[in-house]
Amino acid sequence: MILITGANGWLGLNLVDAINKGRTEKWGQKPDKIRAFILHETDKHRLLEIAPDIEIVEGDLNDEKDVKQFLEGAENAYLFHTAGIIHPKRISEFYRVNRDATQNLLKASSKAIIKRAVVVSSNSPCGCNSSKDHVFDESSQYHPYMNYGRSKMEMEIICNEFVKKGDLDLVIIRAPWFYGPFQPYRQKLFFEMIRNGKAPIVGSGENRRSMSYTENLVQGLVLAAVTQKALGKTYWIADERSYTMNEVVDTIEAVLEGEFGQKCDHGRLRLPGWISTFAEKTDALIQWFGYYHQKIHVLSEMNKTIACTVSQAQKELGYFPEYSLKKGIQISLAEIYN
16 A cells, blocks of 8 residues: 555645656655545546555544544555645644644654655755855754745654654655646746746846756655665755756747747846845744745745755655756646647
8 A cells, every 4th residue: 555645736746647657656656556645625537546545544644543644544555645735824734734744643653663764854944055155965954944944854854763763664864846737837937927028037047956856856755755775864955967047938938939829029037136034034034923925036046056966865765857947837827838
């Protein structure tokens, strides 16, 4: 059995689709019965379109009764924990969902004797790179960016405690900014801004970002689940290299025009670097009062380098990212313009 939390989310849908259609077999994960956990009263129609036979448990990961139902009869199952929250209204939700719900799930999983848990984290526990040429690796120290980063850092610490005590077989995957099928509205809006000549470039645009096409990320998740020596480790999973913000925007424009016949205005909404610095201070103040503003938070990161190396995953997991930025963007845009 394969257990997936957050199965109706962006990453969860890609994982379910890949398993259900047999694409994960080449990485060692055969199709199997999938049991999905989704937050109650959230949409499940797309999930059922992808996998009509999937078993769905609706509930709250902070509710012990709901988690117990999800894990019933799950001995020797693989657990992929993709559930989390990125853009809440209140800061307290970061900790309730990313930290506390994970702890509740892992505590119950240790009693259910699952085979292995693969927990999805983020680049945010390590924050931003110290320079344009610096990259994060598995030895990088914690330096969380705002409350999202802190909530994921605390989640990782909890995960590692379960491993240290021998209570759970577990691997952590750090995923940066990802893109690909089943994308939410905010990603489509980003593409439209670029098409309309309003691509936001803060500073020179030469700051680098690691990105992960969703199928690359799914490969990393599956390899983390089936590779024995991954036990207790943390891996960065992203595309083979990072990209400058200018390269990201230029690639999207080129694909829009060359592959989909969309006329782009080729404009840029250029803003000075201090705008992100001001947004960061404003973001910190808003979060200090317990609230969260998505657009201000995103703006605060727009001039920063957030880049990692995937060399350890390549060496230890046999990870080989099959999709480049151009190829991944082609598939992402096909979902909108075909």
